[in-house]
Amino acid sequence: MDMFATGRNGAFCSTTNGRNASSNNSGERIYSSKMINAFQNDEYVATSILSPAVGFEPIAEASRVHHILLYGCRKPFKENQFWKGGQTCITPGHILYSWARNAPSLFLPQGVGFSAGHPFDGIKYFVLQVHYASPFNGKVLDYAGVTIDYIEERPPYLAAVYLFVSERLESGIPPRVQNFVVNMSCSYRSRTPIFPFAFRTHTHSMGRVVSAALKNETGWNMIGKSNPQWPQVFNSLKSPIVIKNGDLLAAKCIFDSTGQNKTIYMGSTGADEMCNFYMMYYWNAEMDDPFPSGGICFLAESEEVVNKEYPAEGLSRLPLHPELEHKAKNNGQSFGITEGFVLDENEGENLGQVSGLAFDPFGNLVIFHRAERKWSERSFDGSRNFVDKAPIKGSTVWVMKLEGKQLSRVAEYGKNQFFLPHGIHINNKNEYFTTDVGAHLVTKWKITARSLKELFTLGTKFVPGGDLEHFCLPTAVATSPKDGSIYVSDGYCNSRIVKFASNGKYLTHWGDPYDSSIDGPYPVGRGTLGLFALPHDITVDEEGSRIYVADRENARVQIFDSNGGAIGEISNPPNQTLFKKLYSAHYIGGDVYFVPGTEENSHIFCAKADLHTLLYSYIPTDVKLQMTHIIRVSPDKKFIYVGETTKNARGRVLQVRFHNCRGSFKFEIHGQNADGLQESEDLPEGALSSKVALGVIGGGFSISRHRGLYRSGPQHSVLDRAGFKPLRMDYPSSEEDDSDDDDTVLSQIKSNPRF
The missing domain is CATH 2.60.120.310 (Copper type II, ascorbate-dependent monooxygenase, N-terminal domain)
Incomplete structure (x- = not known):
């Protein structure tokens, strides 16, 4: 030819x-x-x-x-x-x-x-x-x-x-x-x-x-x-x-x-x-x-x-x-990534399962974890109702400041306010957005007198559902830097993305569950765009024009415009399987960083956002990644932080450092x-x-x-x-x-x- x-x-x-x-x-x-x-x-x-x-x-x-x-x-x-x-x-x-x-x-x-x-x-x-x-x-x-x-x-x-x-x-x-x-x-x-x-x-x-x-x-x-x-x-x-x-x-x-x-x-x-x-x-x-x-x-x-x-x-x-x-x-200097430290406790208090990470406008790392509570097969009944309706007693939000080669806790929030934390996002006004899979809620908060004050909630507390008034185990939330629009990945049951105005008014939604009985086995990427097999994380670019969704069981990042128009995906190269799942993704400065979430694949991946193409990966050598749940890159692109849930009620945050990286x-x-x-x-x-x-x-x-x-x-x-x-x-x-x-x-x- x-x-x-x-x-x-x-x-x-x-x-x-x-x-x-x-x-x-x-x-x-x-x-x-x-x-x-x-x-x-x-x-x-x-x-x-x-x-x-x-x-x-x-x-x-x-x-x-x-x-x-x-x-x-x-x-x-x-x-x-x-x-x-x-x-x-x-x-x-x-x-x-x-x-x-x-x-x-x-x-x-x-x-x-x-x-x-x-x-x-x-x-x-x-x-x-x-x-x-x-x-x-x-x-x-x-x-x-x-x-x-x-x-x-x-x-x-x-x-x-x-x-x-x-x-x-x-x-x-x-x-x-x-x-x-x-x-x-x-x-x-x-x-x-x-x-x-x-x-x-x-x-x-x-x-x-x-x-x-x-x-x-x-x-x-x-x-x-x-x-x-x-x-x-x-x-x-x-x-x-x-x-x-x-x-x-x-x-x-x-x-x-x-x-x-x-x-x-x-x-x-x-x-x-x-x-x-x-x-x-x-x-x-x-x-x-x-x-x-x-x-x-x-x-x-x-x-x-x-x-x-x-x-x-x-x-x-x-x-x-x-x-x-x-x-x-x-x-x-040579390019590279090397281990920084592992955080699993602070001031004598153990870190719970780490489900979410975010950065506030001051550059502090905010850790969203489950304290003493563990998500297990007994956490929900057969109808997706959360069993233990008592709030978590411990602080579930830790605000950590990087000082030298360690993180110091400068604030903590969330006592008796969450049931089973999952995702967290902070906008440039230092307003917090969280998803609680136990309560089936998305909540907007502001910090008042060193505590979280609820501004509004989306969803119906403890009631799972798939209509416009309900969520079912919502996994993550992000906002547009341009107009404050709120994007929610309503992941475990509904497999959809729901968009709200900055005041919480419903605007639109998109996505359908990937039905293996109709669509065949999970394709591990490169399936039909808009079909989700558990949208698990969500992130927005600096213009608010691209939405990146971690499609967990399909092992891909799906990319949409701000109204749900399908643009493309980041996934395994053809004829290769470098990762079988994709738990979390973070867009920053033209790149998308993501983690597969499985113990057999302990890589941290980086892809070029506009080309939808893998750039490189990194494998920690001193500490083996275990059950990676969330990844976030510091605003200055000097550090990557990965949060793990682990197999017990304990969690970890791993820091790795960039060398000779000036962005995209x-x-x-x-x-x-x-x-x-x-x-x-x-x-x-x-x-x-x-x-x-x-x-x-x-x-x-x-x-x-x-x-x-x-x-x-x-x-x-x-x-x-x-x-x-x-x-x-x-x-x-x-x-x-x-x-x-x-x-x-x-x-x-x-x-x-x-x-």
Whole structure:
């Protein structure tokens, strides 16, 4: 089957089993059974899958992954395997995409795609290589990967990447030189005109400017220029350019070695330097491939001309941009998660079964627990009525302040006010919301005179039911930061989400129970959205526009808009079962953290919210997770707290610490049409778009099939006389940069349900 890549890309850290992509059903993804734990500096890993495939949606973050390269190969270093080391292709390979320094999303021009799996394109396999610059702290398993979308229709234009790469200078870069220049130049020899539309630069720490230019019959034209110390994005060209037969292509890197006391050589480790300019281009699909063996320039073919005539614009340094330089700079620390402490008692008082966690506006951790009471099989009768109607005597709400490496209790509430606590949420006004499965109630509280004062309740006390006046064992509650709307997961009996206004007025509800007699056995994720097998936890994003529901027995997080419209799910990768249940989930800063809740799976997982894709997991080594019930991440994203119920009336809270984590990021580059026309809403059947989606993530390759890929939003012509439109970027947090392996391209081409 012949296919064409539409190029969603961004970052990757891969480990697949190398299955034949063409054998998969539409929309299926391939993930690796491997999970990477980097254990040495400058660790390289790679894997291959048999193409054809198209469209790349990478998943990675610079705090864990140094760089990613995606190659198209006729023959990979190993077939259908995962391997370590810098090897990629045995035969010359095509670079299809590269990523580093938290680079952003990229939309290819409309009508442009990468070709794979055809006799003429020389791409039988994809090889994805990821470089881990330093080992992780703690037992972190990275699932970085790439999603590959494909279509069968040939686009009007085909895309490729041309690489300027420096030779391995025998003399190296001498120390204490402010402007040391490295040149590359090659003549273009093809009858097929090519159209550059984006570029990316790369060096290590000494690079100050990387640029490329074209000389033709009209003179010199800049292709692009960037500061390689900024996030290494694919930038759109400022104006359209056509490269024709006989044109001279040249690139320069300028290094500043004033801080060095020895010669630095070109190489692939963090102690070396690099000089790369990636030029992404397209050509008319009806014409010959201009570089059938891959486009690369490592020569200084016309060095005298380039030294004499190269545009001064390409040599001047760009203005300082402290924000970009800060965000792209690596602080030298390795990413990781390590254990902090375990809390099971405080001031001589045992912690009961921990059912809920929340943070108040002051940064205090609030623990909702059952004190001396235990949920057992005798807690309810056959009609879901709570048996012991005496309130819990002890304090069920502990407010804990982090002081150094321990939690100190600064307040306590809830004596004789709860029957069987389950979920707790605190809004930015320090108003508490709780669910009590024993009383079948959701209650809003305020703190008055160091006690909880009831503001209103939802439901009917001790009366289970499924109408609008009753709940049946409600599990969790959350509010919208935008308008205060209240969302309740009415979990154990009704399997629904109920939405109320901030004053408690009913607005809407959605969801139905997953009926195994009708719908079959629980699918462990990837079932019909809106069918719940016990919605057990609920969390809302910072805009109040996305609702994340932990669908416990279906082992997934279902994602909805604020009125219950289904958006997607976070679940096990296809053909793998990393977790069989999913008890709790917490959205924060673009990521979703969750715990399976089962003793046999003691991982803490992190997924990218907008990509619905796993990023990494963490396994505590000093303390084994047991019956995890709730997870919450501190507002500053420095700590994760997990609450456990355990098998007796005791509970625990485990703290783990982040290392070198600055939160999430997202940004995009606008795309253009390749047909010279302004784009309309009515796109042709074979229209293509591509997006580089970057995050924190995944497990190898994944494959999705599309008859046509369409991009929404404003788009602009690549041949518009006004040129390319400016980029839209929200620059990300960035942990960079120890080493890279782009230079290897040169050498390769050369040679019982728990409660």
